[in-house]
Amino acid sequence: MRKMPSRLTPAELRRYGRHVVIPEIGLDGQERLKRGRVLLVGAGGLGSPAALYLAAAGVGTLGVVEFDTVDESNLQRQILFGQSDVGRPKLEAAAERLADVNPHITIVPHAGRFDLDNALELVRAYDLVVDGSDNFPTRYLVNDACVLTGKPDVWGAVFRFEGQASVFAAPGGPCYRCLFPEPPPPGAVPSCAEAGVFGVLPGIVGAIQAAQAIGWLARIGEPLVGRLLLFDALAMSFREVRLAKSPDCPICSERPTQRGLVRYEETCELPDDAFELAAAEVARRLGAGEAFDLVDVRTAREREVAVLPGGHWIPLGELPERWQELPADRPLVVYCHTGARSARATQFLRARGLARAYNLAGGIEAWSLEVDPAVPRY
Numbered sequence: 001m002r003k004m005p006s007r008l009t010p011a012e013l014r015r016y017g018r019h020v021v022i023p024e025i026g027l028d029g030q031e032r033l034k035r036g037r038v039l040l041v042g043a044g045g046l047g048s049p050a051a052l053y054l055a056a057a058g059v060g061t062l063g064v065v066e067f068d069t070v071d072e073s074n075l076q077r078q079i080l081f082g083q084s085d086v087g088r089p090k091l092e093a094a095a096e097r098l099a100d101v102n103p104h105i106t107i108v109p110h111a112g113r114f115d116l117d118n119a120l121e122l123v124r125a126y127d128l129v130v131d132g133s134d135n136f137p138t139r140y141l142v143n144d145a146c147v148l149t150g151k152p153d154v155w156g157a158v159f160r161f162e163g164q165a166s167v168f169a170a171p172g173g174p175c176y177r178c179l180f181p182e183p184p185p186p187g188a189v190p191s192c193a194e195a196g197v198f199g200v201l202p203g204i205v206g207a208i209q210a211a212q213a214i215g216w217l218a219r220i221g222e223p224l225v226g227r228l229l230l231f232d233a234l235a236m237s238f239r240e241v242r243l244a245k246s247p248d249c250p251i252c253s254e255r256p257t258q259r260g261l262v263r264y265e266e267t268c269e270l271p272d273d274a275f276e277l278a279a280a281e282v283a284r285r286l287g288a289g290e291a292f293d294l295v296d297v298r299t300a301r302e303r304e305v306a307v308l309p310g311g312h313w314i315p316l317g318e319l320p321e322r323w324q325e326l327p328a329d330r331p332l333v334v335y336c337h338t339g340a341r342s343a344r345a346t347q348f349l350r351a352r353g354l355a356r357a358y359n360l361a362g363g364i365e366a367w368s369l370e371v372d373p374a375v376p377r378y
Contacts, residue, residue, distance in 0.1 A: 007031045012104055016058050029218035030058060036217035037061040039126035041114045041142055043094045044068075045202030046156050046209065047132030048080040053210035054130070055098045055105055059217065062098065063108040063126055066091040073377050077199040114138055116263050119145040128152040128216055130209050136183040137264035143168055143176035144261055147252045152223075154212045156205040161198045163205035163231040166224045166243070167212055169252065173225035178246035183264060196301070201233050275346055276361040282333050283371045293327060295334040295357075297345045298364075302337060306364055306376040316341050319348060328354055335360035335367070337378075 008016065008030060019025045019033075036059045040047050043066045054062055070078075070085040070093055085093040095107045110122060114133070123129055123145040131142045131153055139155070146153040146169035153168040155176060169175045208229065215221035228241040250257045286292055294311030296303065297319065314322045316336070326332060332349065334357060336342040342359050349357040360367070368375040 007034060009104070012058065015102075015104065019057070024220045025218055029220060032218050033058045033214065034060040037063070037126040038213055038217070039063040039065065039122055039129045040132055041065045041129060041138065042132035042134065043078075043080060043090050044074070044132060044134060045077045045158065045197065046134075046206040047130070048078045048094075049203045049206035050130050050132055050156075050210040050213070051080060051094060051098055052101060053207055054213060055101045055107075057210070057214050058102065059105060059214070061106045061108060061126075063110055063122070064091060064094055064098075065110040065112070065114045065122065066094065067111065067113045071377065077197060077202050079203065114141065116141065116261050119261060120149060123149045123151050126151065128154060128213060130154045130213050131156065132206065132209070139176065140183055140264045141261065144251055144258070147175050148261070152216060152225075154209050154216070156209045158197050158201045158205055160195055161201060161233040163201050163208075163233070165205055165208045165212070165229045165231075166227060167216070170223065170225040172245075174243045174245045175249060175252040177251055178249045179228070179243060181246070181248075181250060198233050201231075204231060204233070275350065275357065276339070276343070276359045277333060278361050279366040279370045282360060283367075291330045292333050293330055295326060295332050295342075295345070296336075297334060297342055298336050302378070305378045306368070308335065308364060308367060308375070316345055319345055323349060323352060323354075326354065331356040331358065333358050333360050335363050337363045338365050339363040 008027065012034070013020065016030050019030050020027055038054055038059050038061070040051055040054070040062060043051060043064055051062065051064065068090050070081045070088050070090055072086050074081060075083065080094050080097050081090070091109045091111055095109050098107050112118070114122065119141055128151055129142055129146055131139060133139055133142065143153055152170045153176065155168050156163065156165045167173065212224055216223055226243050228243055230239050230241065245252065247253055282292065294308055296307065296311060296313045297316040299315055303313065312326060314325065326349070332354060334342040334345045334349070339359060339362050342363060346357050346359040364375065365377060368377045
């Protein structure tokens with residue numbers, strides 16, 4: 001028999017009744033959820049469904065780290081937001097929506113980026129982290145902060161039609177760097193903005209992350225510790241890969257080579273000598289009549305969405321065979337979606353003697369934001 005009265009209010013008992021009647025959860029499990037504290041890093045594609053389900057489930061304190069504003073291109077997959085939120089800070093819109101989903105929980109907004117200065121302090125204040133980030137520096141930083149503080153990292157990732165999920169940095173289990181010891185070289189892996197993502201895929205993976213967080217807090221089920229769950233939305237299939245702790249992991253092994261946080265931007269970002277020109281500067285020079293040739297290194301699919309007039313089109317993968325098609329007697333401005341692939345292309349061209357090749361900083365995305373909003377964003 002229960003000796004203590006329920007910590008749930010009558011209103012909460014009505015709301016969570018479908019949980020409470022499940023034997024595996026019951027009152028004890030729901031009370032654990034109410035006492036639970038989850039930090040959500042990012043309120044984008046993965047963070048949107050994860051946040052909604054964590055709030056609906058009654059996780060008592062939900063911290064949200066976010067710095068961005070809502071853009072119309074987000075609405076294809078970021079279901080926390082609607083058309084009326086375009087232009088608003090994501091954190092503001094998310095907090096408002098989550099409070100409407102469940103007024104019985106506490107939303108703690110953390111405005112800004114998850115970075116080296118706040119990572120440990122933020123993670124220490126919560127029971128676990130749900131990583132909804134979409135870039136390698138943040139993923140590695142989340143992992144390291146979780147390892148150093150002993151908090152689970154409920155991780156997910158999406159790419160086109162493929163999704164992955166796991167729980168890293170749990171006691172006795174592997175961390176993210178047991179699987180991927182170091183970040184990939186800058187620009188080696190295209191972002192979802194460049195490669196695209198099936199709109200419902202983040203919903204599936206984000207819901208899996210929420211289910212893992214809820215199960216961990218309620219102490220039910222089998223967490224994805226030492227297991228990497230892979231989902232193919234085209235084949236509609238799941239498969240699982242077993243993971244083990246790496247004896248050579250730089251941070252979670254018995255003899256770690258890293259005992260604190262590092263600034264991953266220094267290894268993941270493009271070098272400073274990428275010979276970049278800002279979009280506004282390129283527009284100014286073109287307007288003044290300077291003879292720049294534009295070089296688009298994106299895919300054909302991307303060009304169907306948006307393209308800058310004129311210039312040359314050589315997809316990045318074809319550049320090694322076709323770079324001699326480009327003129328050597330005038331400046332070249334190379335562009336892609338956000339500037340990563342074009343920076344690699346610029347370095348390639350300069351190494352082959354085209355000393356007046358420049359990277360369009362921020363890519364066609366920056367052109368749309370800073371020069372011509374009629375160019376569609378994607």
